[in-house]
Amino acid sequence: MPLAISEGFPAIARADARILVLGSLPGQRSLACSQYYAHPRNHFWRIASEVLGVPLDAPYEARLQHLLDRRVALWDVCAAARRRGSLDADMEAASVVPNDFAAFFAAHPAIERVGLNGQHAAKLYRRLVVPNLPEKLRSAWTALPSTSPAHAAMSFEQKRDAWARALL
Template structure:
C-alpha cells in the first residue's frame, strides 16, 4: 500500500481591518511552506505583479511587501487551511484531505472586502466547491474574479500578459 502524503498546514491570513480586496491562492507550495512566506518560489510572478500594481519594490523584505499590500487594502490568504499533497502542484492535492479555511468568520471580521481575486483556476475551483456553499448571501454577493496563476508551473502567459490581466484587480477600487 502506498504511503499517504504529509498533511500540510497553510498560513494565517494577512489582512488589516479595512481590507477591500482578498487575493486567494489554493495552498502554499513547497518553497513557500519552507520559507513560511506567501509566494516564496523565486520564479513565481506574484510579487513582481503586485509590486508593479501598488508601487513598491518586489525585492523588498517580505514584511515590507506585506505592509505595502495591507496599506493598499489588500489581504492574502489561501482557500485551503490544510490538505495532503506531494510536491507543489494543485493537481496533486488529495481530494479527501481538503480542509477549507473559515471564510464566514474571515468575511464577517473584514466587512470591507469588495472583491475576491483568485490566483489561478485551482483556487477558484476549490473556493466554489468547498467554500461558496457555506457562505451567507452577503458573502456570496462579493465580486469574484479569476486571475491567471502567477505560478511558474503556468508558463502559457508571460509576465507582461499576466500583469495586464492582473490590472483588473485594482480596476474600480
C-alpha cells in the same frame, strides 16, 4: 505511502481590507520559508510590484505591509490538504480543509472583491466556500491567471494585465 499534510499560513489582513487575494495552499518553498509566494520564479510579487507599487526588492515584511497599506489581504482557500510537492494537481481532493471564511468575512466586512490566484484556487473556492457565503459575496470573486511558474500558457504581461484589471 500516505501523502504529507501541508498546512497554510494565517491570513495577512487589516480589519478594513477591501480586496482579498487567495491562493490554493502554499507550495513547499513558501512553507520552508514561512512566506507567501517565496518561490523565486513565482510572479506574484513582481505583479504586485507593477500593479500595486509593492517594492520588489524590499524585505518580505515590508512587502506585506505595502499590501496592507493598500487594503489588500492575502490568504489561501485551504487551511490544509495532503499533497506531494507543490503542484495543485497533486492535491488529494478528499483531504482539503478550507479556511474559515465565515469568520474571516465577519471580521473583514469591507471586503468588496476576491481574486483567486489560478484555476485550482478558483475551483476550490467555488466548490467549498461560495455555497456558504452571504448572498452579497457569492459573485464578488474573479479567477485570475496563476502566478505559478508552472502556468506558462500566458506571458507575464498577460498575467499582469489580468491582475491589474481585477485589483484596480
